[in-house]
Amino acid sequence: MLGGAKVKIRKELYERVKKYAELAGYSSVDEFVEYALEKELSKLEGSDSEDEVKKKLKGLGYIS
Amino acid sequence: MKITRRDFIRSSAGAGLGLAAMSGSGKARAARLNKKVIVLGIDGLDPFLLQKFMAQGLMPNFAKLNSQGGDFRLMQTTIPAQSPVAWASFSTSCNPGKTGIFDFIHREPKHFNLYLSSSQTIAPKTGKIKIGDWMLSTKSAQIKNLVGAEPFWNELTKAKIPATIFRVPSNFPAFAGAARQFSGMGTPDLLGTYGTFSYYTDYPPENSKEITGGEVYPTFVKNHVAENFIFGPDNSFRLNPDKPYEIVGGEKNYNYEKLSIPFKVYIDPANPVAKIVIQGQEIFLKEGEWSDWVELEFELLPHLKHLPGMVKFYLKQVKPDFKLYVSPVNINPADPALPIFSPEAYGREMVSNLGRFYTQGISEDTKARSYGIINDLEYWTQSQMVTADWFRAYRWHLDNFHTGFLFFYFSTLDLGQHMFWRYIDPGNPLHLDALRQGMTQPLEKLYQEMDAAMGMAMAKLDEDTTLLVISDHGFAGFNRGFNLNSWLLDNGYLFLIDPARRAQTDYFDNVDWGRTRAYGLGINGLYLNLQGREGTGIVPPEQADQLLKELKTKLEALVDPKTREHPIKNAYLSREVFKGKFVGTLSPDIVVGYRRGFRGSWETTLGKFPKDWLVDNTDPWSGDHCIDPSEVPATLVSNKKIKKSDPGIWDIGPSVLQELGVRVPEGLDGKPIF
Numbered sequence: 116m117l118g119g120a121k122v123k124i125r126k127e128l129y130e131r132v133k134k135y136a137e138l139a140g141y142s143s144v145d146e147f148v149e150y151a152l153e154k155e156l157s158k159l160e161g162s163d164s165e166d167e168v169k170k171k172l173k174g175l176g177y178i179s
Numbered sequence: 180m181k182i183t184r185r186d187f188i189r190s191s192a193g194a195g196l197g198l199a200a201m202s203g204s205g206k207a208r209a210a211r212l213n214k215k216v217i218v219l220g221i222d223g224l225d226p227f228l229l230q231k232f233m234a235q236g237l238m239p240n241f242a243k244l245n246s247q248g249g250d251f252r253l254m255q256t257t258i259p260a261q262s263p264v265a266w267a268s269f270s271t272s273c274n275p276g277k278t279g280i281f282d283f284i285h286r287e288p289k290h291f292n293l294y295l296s297s298s299q300t301i302a303p304k305t306g307k308i309k310i311g312d313w314m315l316s317t318k319s320a321q322i323k324n325l326v327g328a329e330p331f332w333n334e335l336t337k338a339k340i341p342a343t344i345f346r347v348p349s350n351f352p353a354f355a356g357a358a359r360q361f362s363g364m365g366t367p368d369l370l371g372t373y374g375t376f377s378y379y380t381d382y383p384p385e386n387s388k389e390i391t392g393g394e395v396y397p398t399f400v401k402n403h404v405a406e407n408f409i410f411g412p413d414n415s416f417r418l419n420p421d422k423p424y425e426i427v428g429g430e431k432n433y434n435y436e437k438l439s440i441p442f443k444v445y446i447d448p449a450n451p452v453a454k455i456v457i458q459g460q461e462i463f464l465k466e467g468e469w470s471d472w473v474e475l476e477f478e479l480l481p482h483l484k485h486l487p488g489m490v491k492f493y494l495k496q497v498k499p500d501f502k503l504y505v506s507p508v509n510i511n512p513a514d515p516a517l518p519i520f521s522p523e524a525y526g527r528e529m530v531s532n533l534g535r536f537y538t539q540g541i542s543e544d545t546k547a548r549s550y551g552i553i554n555d556l557e558y559w560t561q562s563q564m565v566t567a568d569w570f571r572a573y574r575w576h577l578d579n580f581h582t583g584f585l586f587f588y589f590s591t592l593d594l595g596q597h598m599f600w601r602y603i604d605p606g607n608p609l610h611l612d613a614l615r616q617g618m619t620q621p622l623e624k625l626y627q628e629m630d631a632a633m634g635m636a637m638a639k640l641d642e643d644t645t646l647l648v649i650s651d652h653g654f655a656g657f658n659r660g661f662n663l664n665s666w667l668l669d670n671g672y673l674f675l676i677d678p679a680r681r682a683q684t685d686y687f688d689n690v691d692w693g694r695t696r697a698y699g700l701g702i703n704g705l706y707l708n709l710q711g712r713e714g715t716g717i718v719p720p721e722q723a724d725q726l727l728k729e730l731k732t733k734l735e736a737l738v739d740p741k742t743r744e745h746p747i748k749n750a751y752l753s754r755e756v757f758k759g760k761f762v763g764t765l766s767p768d769i770v771v772g773y774r775r776g777f778r779g780s781w782e783t784t785l786g787k788f789p790k791d792w793l794v795d796n797t798d799p800w801s802g803d804h805c806i807d808p809s810e811v812p813a814t815l816v817s818n819k820k821i822k823k824s825d826p827g828i829w830d831i832g833p834s835v836l837q838e839l840g841v842r843v844p845e846g847l848d849g850k851p852i853f
Binding site for chain 2: 169170171172173174175176177178179
């Protein structure tokens, strides 16, 4: 990937990723890996995780 | 007074823009520079109750203003008549199509993420370091105000006219600009929620697990001592050492340690009194007594980073059962952990003059009352402490208001009507129960408090001051709830993956999006599952109009078998009633306008599917306004005659600008009322 960093993963994992990236319609393995990592990171960084949002909303008197 | 060239240009420009009624003479220009405008924002001030109480002689100041050349009118409000929607329209002089605020709750259509409409937290994409159990964050999360248009008061401050905005809803964090602002409804507590109380007791109520907006902590007294913790937010610096992560659905979910502060309650063996000890502070309370603010510091990193907050304790009972209520952890205004003031110096100035005060967006603890943790009298006491804070701040703002614009907001009438409407509405399922609660005429008292606020503003009036008293909506009973999502399900617009799990479905988690054409979200929103917009969309755009018309016709024809009324007065098609960039993207496709007495049910707002379409509302939250705006018009009172025949809440901003000699910008939906 242009300008990107390289990451080493096991060959067997790479083959599985490649297979499912194609099946799921991703244009490349890179795209699939980026998507999966972003998804995982969003949980860690958790701007407003789903549970937090639920708790937040339910504190509002208008909502039960 | 020294008038700078900029002042001169400004006042000249104002004179040339529709301000011909004001003389262009130097004397008039000087007078304009002394002009003042006060807008008193009283959430939920109902024009019909106001009129009734004026006729009964309960509102002498409103009556006096009206009889001395003032004006009193019904005012249009937004579709729907919800506070965040209406106040965003007030702040920006625009319709919801331009503010992007349509309901308390919105969804991000691609991934169906739900959020409170007026603000969102955006975490940093980078900048986290994990060291052992510690997760160090090098960047702070950003909190974004989602109102999509600029507030009118920025036109004032650009013209060097001072503006102070006290607690207007949908203003967290405060709009960018030079006005002094204290955020209102939408401001979270320290946990990031819109209010989470704590209840410590050795006799947990049966409904403990159903409670939202609060937590019950079983707490037992041993040798006259009870001990527990006050819990803060998750500590994003530290993973939970006992269980740093868990695997959910094959994915790893990290757990953070919850911040907590231990406390002990020493109960007097002989008398109904107790001593609470927390972080070296001792608080003595009698049974039935509230504490003042108690400042707390949650430790994020030992000796390095603390998170300040504050709570109030209420010693409900010591014997035979132990019952201790602790308020949501409010952001401490003296050391705010989140941006609740703009500029920060405004907050410091208030604290140095007023001491501590509530900061949570909705400070009145309606949830504790709804779930029976506190009773009507206790709710009244708590909400009166909130009102006392606002009156103290109001007095200080009025005393220090000499030029420009002051907006001051009162919340307690609105929340009080939500909780006490059952006292005046024989149609409410809890009406008879309310009459046994020991309160007398709570609504009358709340209106009289607002009359006192009006009197304080009137004392400031001179020939250069314009006073407007406005509300965002009126009020009505909430006696019957409509399960919109159940109706959509039973009429073939929505499908469940497993119909047998209907009763357990929550947050739409059992919805079969591949077959669903429409869904209800929030209190008034109905959305199509539209191709190209919703991530799971199946309705082709060319079929949307026909489907919306079909839904509108059926919803408006619906009859409540119990009352024989049509619960839905208007199902508004968004593209017909809104204009702006958010229409069709963020907006619901239909806004359901309920008739008086009805509202979207508690269960439907976040995706539950009860069996019946229409149900009695048995929550003490018995009054509401999230209905058709024509059913609950707002109030507009002025010390000047109003010329505009059909004033709306979006007209207030342009009127303030006109009164202060500032050009009204192009592109606003509002027009001056004078």
